[in-house]
Amino acid sequence: MITTEGTDYVKSMQQSSNPSTSAPSNVMGQEDFLRLLTTQLQNQDPSKPMDPTSFVTDLTQMNQLEATTRMNESIMAMTKSFQGMQTMQAATMIGKNVQVDGEDFSHTSGSASQFRLTPEEPLEDATLVISSNNGMVREISLGSLGVGEEVVSWDGLDDQGNEMPSGVYSLTAYGTSAEGDLESINSVVASQVSSVSINDDGSMTLTLATGERVSMDSVREIGG
Known part of the structure; x- marks a missing residue:
């Protein structure tokens, strides 16, 4: 079922933030997720069709995690920029x-x-x-x-x-x-x-x- 796979996907995204537990090359992206979903749709048991609600929920969770990752990267870039500005400001204070x-x-x-x-x-x-x-x-x-x-x-x-x-x-x-x-x-x-x-x-x-x-x-x- 996509629900369990989606849950594993969410866990893998969370664990990927720890370099000691996973490498970037092993992180599943959106294209991988959609490819997995397509494969499951093609091979699903007709008597037990996949629940579309679970699919939407898993896809939403994936998008939220990717958006959070991008936001964290933006914040880190802003922090580095701010630290650089602070260093420049500190240098101008010497001798004042x-x-x-x-x-x-x-x-x-x-x-x-x-x-x-x-x-x-x-x-x-x-x-x-x-x-x-x-x-x-x-x-x-x-x-x-x-x-x-x-x-x-x-x-x-x-x-x-x-x-x-x-x-x-x-x-x-x-x-x-x-x-x-x-x-x-x-x-x-x-x-x-x-x-x-x-x-x-x-x-x-x-x-x-x-x-x-x-x-x-x-x-x-x-x-x-």
């Missing part, structure tokens, strides 16, 4: 200046470094502290800050007016709330992208000049 949430930043001697502070509530006596590996470099009074984003800058000088060399520095910002509590302030800093890696899930992780590794999602702004 980015703004990310954090405290460590890259400073270039002779130029000012800008930061963005984002207090979550109004603060008084806000203070910005710049530090290096050797300790505190500069303390800057910011006065009162409201809710939202505030752009501040450091001219690159220490408390004695000496110009600091290029390198990695850290900032700490804080202020006093209306209740008199000392509150830290979130900061967005600038750094340069040293390298980019693509994770298994397709997301990108940036390694900054500061040595910090951040996700692409944390990037607020990309510069030249």
